[in-house]
Amino acid sequence: MSSFKDEEHRKRKLRFEENIEITSDDIISETANNKSGYIKADQLFYFDKNKLDYYVFASVEPDLLDELIRIIIHLQVKNKLKQNTKNLQQTESKEEQPV
Helix, strand or coil: CEECCCHHHHHHHHCCCCEEEECHHHEECCCCCCCCEEEECCEEECCCHHHCCCCCCCEECHHHHHHHHHHHHHHHHCCCCEEECHHHCCCCCCCCCCC
16 A cells, blocks of 8 residues: 555646556554555555564454455456565575585
């Protein structure tokens, strides 16, 4: 997710079909910053949750998630998805690297 700098930035970014607007009303969280922004639905990043320390601090309303999934499927059909799997690749530890 990225935030808008100003109204002109908002208009410019929302012209792209892959960008979906998200407002503070769309976020389910105990803390809120009351900012709006956008999700770049054409960029999918994959992570191995077993290799990360993470916590979930927010989620989105089901209607927004449904819209996001529809856009992702639409972009997939048009072959416009960028899938980043670099975070899933096995990396050797320093001890295992050849000398």
